[in-house]
Amino acid sequence: MDGIGAAALAGLCGDVRRGRGPVYRTLADAIRVLVGDGRLPAGTRLPAERSLAERLRVSRITVTHAYRELREDGWVDARQGSGTWVRLPDGPARVDGAWVPGPARGGVIDLAHAAPVAPPGMSELVRRAARRLDGELAGHGYGPDGHPDLRERIAARFTARGVPTDPDRIVVTGGALQAIGIAVAELTGAGDRVLVEHPTYPAVLDVLSDAGVRPVPVALGPGIEDALPRASRQTAARAAYLMADFQNPTGRLLDDDVRARLLHRLARQGTVAIVDETFAELDLREGATAPLPCAAHALREDDVVTVGGASKIAWGGLRLGWIRAAREPAARMRRRLARAQIAQPVLEQLIAVEVLDALDEIRGRRTAELRLRRDRLVGELAVVLPEWRPVVPDGGLVLWCDLGADLSTALTAVAPRHGLTLAPGPRFGTGYAFEDRLRLPFVHPEPVLTEAVRRLRRVLDDVVGTPVDAGRTGEPARLVV
Incomplete structure (x- = not known):
């Protein structure tokens, strides 16, 4: 090393x-x-x-x-x-650099990971799936194509959202991150370039590194439908990873016109879009019409590969994800996945079937809860940390905060002394970017978020030596794309 x-x-x-x-x-x-x-x-x-x-x-x-x-x-x-x-210290602490929550520690509030608890009624869905398992036990349990009922449900959900989809275009994976890894492996080779939004989801940067491909960061902002294709033309990128629905960490939502222009221009450069829909079901707008999935705007079915999963809308412990692709690439990705792990667990797939059958109810409860929690976190920050400027998203699970100074790593270092776990802004990018940013999830109950903000105030005072005098209005920023 x-x-x-x-x-x-x-x-x-x-x-x-x-x-x-x-x-x-x-x-x-x-x-x-x-x-x-x-x-x-x-x-x-x-x-x-x-x-x-x-x-x-x-x-x-x-x-x-x-x-x-x-x-x-x-x-x-x-x-x-x-x-x-x-080196990595001995002991149970998860400090291996992987982007996953470590063991829960009493009294510590985790603001590093956007990992909601399971929704009410999840245990009943598990029991229903267990009853369905009886019908599976007479077989060998291997199904490299994914359970047919689950593939049908996933395909039906795409169709209902405006993208007609047959089950043979669905690949069932062990979570959305594995889906991204399979897609990257199928579309690229070692040394190829892959465009990534900047900032982006940290675990994706790890996936790209493990695959031996070279990420090309493209700054988010107005005109992303021009910036990504321009970067593709300049670098001959084979693929582009993007989140059009409540991007992690910024919360940005692309409208239909921007999606169409972006995908058409990427396709003209020969760059396949890997679209992550992990947050797509977490729309916190009331009464708004969701944009069509990116795949609906593709000129050719090979132009877009869509990935998704159950961890955010349901529960992180349900390690089921999926890929939607054209038939031939989907078949190749199923073979690639089968060589690595043969098949996904049958019981988990049956649980995912139950989740998708109950999706409307789960989504309604989840989004109503998250809307209240987002607003509580924004309100507490405005009172206790008025010098910070969070971007208030229309969906997803996180706020992206402008700290006004390069404090992110220092705050993260001091936070454990005050019973907090934070994720430094630079973890969401490459190089030295985003040292003045902090991602704050609003997945905790409202009283916990209130206490978390008070602890953040103590962390900031600890880092800067004296309480910070607010130099800005403190009004949270609304997301503009």
């Missing part, structure tokens, strides 16, 4: 001299964050103490103390003659 230079590490850590605690501890906390979220992989060699001290403009003894604390806590190893190397 290669090392990281002093300038690069100093850039990732930010100004460690800011705050109330000892500087060496602030530095150690920042490095823990970088290891925990995967930006400093295990095996990375850290820069020499003197070099890092010069870049951070601190004393060498400060870096020495930070490295020693990290060694004592199991985050680094010192090797005689070869420097200091990152």
Whole structure:
């Protein structure tokens, strides 16, 4: 594993001299964050103490103390003659850089992950599926094509949303992330370029890295229907990963005209759109008509591959996802998936059937609940942290906050002392971007969100040393595309 230079590490850590605690501890906390979220992989060699001290403009003894604390806590190893190397500490904590929630810890509020609990009635759906299982036990249980009932339900949902779909165009996967991985593997090869919105969902960047492809970040904003095709033309990208419905983390929703122009222009460049619909059922607008799925705007059926899953509308523990593609690519992706895992669990697929049969009721309850929680979080931020400017989305699960300063990693490092888990803004992009942003999910009950914002205030005061004087109006931003 290669090392990281002093300038690069100093850039990732930010100004460690800011705050109330000892500087060496602030530095150690920042490095823990970088290891925990995967930006400093295990095996990375850290820069020499003197070099890092010069870049951070601190004393060498400060870096020495930070490295020693990290060694004592199991985050680094010192090797005689070869420097200091990152490692993962022993124990049950999930600090392996994967984008998944770790074990729940009493009293800690997780604002790093947008992972809602199961909806009311989920246990009854599981019992119904278990009763249906009796009819499956006489067979061998293998079904590399996916359970036919589940494929029919998924196809019917696409058809109801305006995209006529046959079950043979559906591939059942172990969650939406696996669906993205299968699609990337089918459409690209090592060294190919894939366009990604910037910011984007962190786990997708991990999937692209594991596949050996090169992400090409394209800044979000007005004119994305021009920016993505232009980047495709300049880079000869094979695929583009995008979320048209309540993009994670910004919450942006593309209308039908923008979808059509974007997909047509990508197709002219020979770039296939991998469209992630994970948040598509989480529309928090009341009485609004949802745009058509992106696949409805495709000129050719090969132009768009759609992925989705049950984890956000239902429950993260239900690891079922799907791909909608043209028949031949879908068949190839089923073969690819079968070689890796043969088939998905039968019981989970039957549970997903029950979820889709009850989708209207589940969605109604979920969105009503999320609407209240979003508004509570926005209201609390306006009162307690008026200097932050959240983008208020029309759907999804998260707010994307402008902090007004490069504080994201520092806040994430200090947050555990105040009973919070945060995700630093740079985790949602490449390079050093989004250090002035923080993603805040509104999946918790309203009293928990109220307490979370108060803890955020204490975290911010801890990082900056004194309470911040609001320099802006504090009015939350509305999303404009």
